Amino acid sequence: MSRRLEDLLLAIWSRRGAASTLLLPLAWLYGRLSARRLRAQARTAWKAPVPVLVVGNILVGGTGKTPVTIALCQALQARGWHPGIVSRGYGAAVGPEPRLSDTGGDAARLGDEPALIHAATGAPVAVHPKRAQAAAALLAAHPEVDVLVADDGLQHTALARDLELIVQDGRGAGNGRLLPAGPLREPPARLAQADWLITHLAADEPEPPPASGIHTGSGTDTHTPTGHAPRSVLMRLEPEGVTHLASSRDLPWADWRAEHGTAPCSAAAGIGRPERFFAMLRAAGVVLSRTLRVPDHQAIPADALRDLPPGPILITPKDAVKCVPPHDPRLWAVRAAPGFSDAGWLDEIDQSLRTAARARTSAAAGITL
Template identity: 75%
Template sequence: MSRRLEDLMLKAWSRRGGLSTLLLPLSWLYGLVAARRLRAQASVAWKAPVPVVVVGNILVGGTGKTPVTIAVCQALRSRGWRPGIISRGYGIDVGPKPRLSDDGAAADRLGDEPALIHASTGAPVAVHPRRVLAATALLSAHPDTDVLIADDGLQHTALARDLEIIVQDGRGIGNGRLLPAGPLREPPGRLAKADWLVTHLAAGEPMPSGPATSLPGTDPAPRAVVMRLQPESVAQLASGREQPWDAWQSGHGSTPCAAVAGIGRPERFFAMLRAAGITLSRTVRVPDHQAIPADTLRNLPAAPILITPKDAVKCAAPHDPRLWVVRAAPAFSDPCWLDDVDRALRGIVHERERPGSP
């Protein structure tokens, strides 16, 4: 989807205006078809021999699933787990067989987000639109894997899951309508079925209002966590030389920089940089999952160009010395929520090991 069309739809989906209302019949049809498909998948869902954690969303567009997936994977590894990652492999033609990171983890082979997750965590990754095939391939290649994390698999109910983490952003549920009259893949009530609801906010962005945050009457309610990304380090793409954020900022922070982002919500990246004290002379938005065009870079000034790690794994000009990759770390409102994920998984394993458990 082009940025211009995306902006048009985002504006329409923020309120219940004329365009949204005109599309309502298609939303009703979408809801019926989607619900039937999800029920059919769930009726024959495959249960993995290890616990499965799904990280997903009901909102169209980038909400911040990738940094949450990375944070969950890193937290579990630090607590003794051996996680594996499964994903769809968006933007590439995977083919009939799953692709494993063992055979090459470049973005053009796995997809940009799986490649980034593997580079950030070192965990094995398998991609295929049918997540069950990806899961079985990964477990066969890495039999020591004791937990699977499904990146962006919330609507893929053919894979049974033990824990669900839904990620939303400052849009909340938008106008509360299903596609194409609204931004939702599933009805707002779907949020109540999650174990955790992580709200990813840009610097200075307020919490969304409405049922997406309060979810009144749900028992038990999803545990709510707010996430904001903060710059942690910067690496020059051409040389790989990395510096802590403060050190890089002390040397370059007074120079107006350009920023380019090909992610779901580029504005969040730009807002993070401005909040960290960077003056941005130019900002360029690129469609999500697309590489930054070489022409775009040629038209930018000689000053540093700040990009995201997701853009770095598929950059068309990796030797441009102006390119600096900003690595951001999530700051959570409840730092202990990942301990809760660990405890929940250990409880699931303990329950499975009880005599007579299915």
């Protein structure tokens, strides 16, 4: 999909205008078919022998699932867990059998986001459109894995889950309508079914008013209410370090800024919301003379880079994993660290997963808790 088409859809989906209203019959059909598929999958869902945490969204486009998944995996590793990642592998021709990171973790084999998560965490990854199949293959190959993190797995109910974490951004629920009349994969009420709701804000976005993180609305709810509101956490990304692609030279952000001063730079991004990356750089003091927006999941064209002015070109790690050597010597990949409004939320995730693990152990031993 071109950036021009993406921009047009985002404009349509931001309000309940005439174009969106004309598409409502298709949205109704989408909702009925989607709800039927989710119910059918859930009836025969596979329950893994280890706890499963799903990270997903109901809003199309980039909301920030990848940095959240990386932060979760790193936090679990720091607390003694051995996480494994399952994902669809968007952008890679996976084939009939799951593909594991054991035989190569590059973007061409796994897809850009799973490759980035694997590179950032070292956790084993399995990709396949059927998440349960990927999970079974990963556990068979890696018996040390004691928790599964399903990246972008919210709408794949064939894999049973213990915890659901939904990531949204400043758009909230957009116009509150399902595809194609709006940006939603599921009705807005679905947000209230999650265990955690992470709201990813750009550097220049104000914090939402209290209780505004949960967006409710009309639509067919295909999920049984959990009886509790999800815990809400705000997230913002800040530059942490940079890597020079041509030389693999790695610098902390402060050192890179000291070295390059206030000289104008360019920035390029092929992610769901490039403006959020550009806003982060500007908030960190970078003077951007030019920006380049590329469709999500697509590699940045070499000829487009050549058209950028002299000076450093800052890109995202997701774009960096798709860059093929020899690299343009101006390219620097910016690593961003998430900051969360609740510093203890990852400890609570840890405790919830330990409770789920104990329940599995007790069930296997025939003990009733």
